[in-house]
Amino acid sequence: xxxxxxxxxYDISADTLRYYxxxxxxxxxxxxxxxxxxxxxxxxxxxNLMKCFRKAGVxxxxxxxxxALFREGDHTEAARKAILVEQREQLVxxxxxxxxxxDLLNQKIENYERGIVQVExxxxx
Numbered sequence: 001x002x003x004x005x006x007x008x009x010y011d012i013s014a015d016t017l018r019y020y021x022x023x024x025x026x027x028x029x030x031x032x033x034x035x036x037x038x039x040x041x042x043x044x045x046x047x048n049l050m051k052c053f054r055k056a057g058v059x060x061x062x063x064x065x066x067x068a069l070f071r072e073g074d075h076t077e078a079a080r081k082a083i084l085v086e087q088r089e090q091l092v093x094x095x096x097x098x099x100x101x102x103d104l105l106n107q108k109i110e111n112y113e114r115g116i117v118q119v120e121x122x123x124x125x
Contacts, residue, residue, distance in 0.1 A: 001039040010047050017047065024064045025050050027071060057094060058087045 007014045020026045021037075026046040029037045039047070046067075053063055066083045069076035 001044065003037045003039070006039045006044060006047060009044075010051055012047065012051060020047070020050060023060070024067055025060065027067060053087075056091055058091070062087055 001009070003014045003017055006012070007017060017026075017037075021029055026043065029043045030040055032038050050063060054060075062083050066080055069080050069083070
């Protein structure tokens with residue numbers, strides 16, 4: 001697939017795809033004889049994986065390290081797993097913080113829907 005096709009399929013700009021490859025977030029993409037990127041199935045799986053991880057807020061540095069370890073071979077499986085476990089822990093913490101914020105927002109909205117704005121007025125005093 002061309003970079004344009006991958007960009008459209010995964011909703012990632014071509015510039016972002018080039019950047020991901022340049023910094024090692026995805027392994028080098030195969031090229032045609034003329035040097036044009038030719039994304040194969042494995043490259044697309046990496047793009048999809050990194051898109052998912054980035055959406056979840058996984059740190060770029062951790063992902064670069066993960067890809068570098070992957071390229072070193074099977075003997076790095078434990079180190080790769082450790083990176084993923086650490087990133088999962090950070091994500092769970094962020095999700096808990098977001099849930100707290102959502103709960104507070106829901107409570108405030110509920111107060112307005114019930115017409116209980118006196119609390120709001122008392123807070124101003």
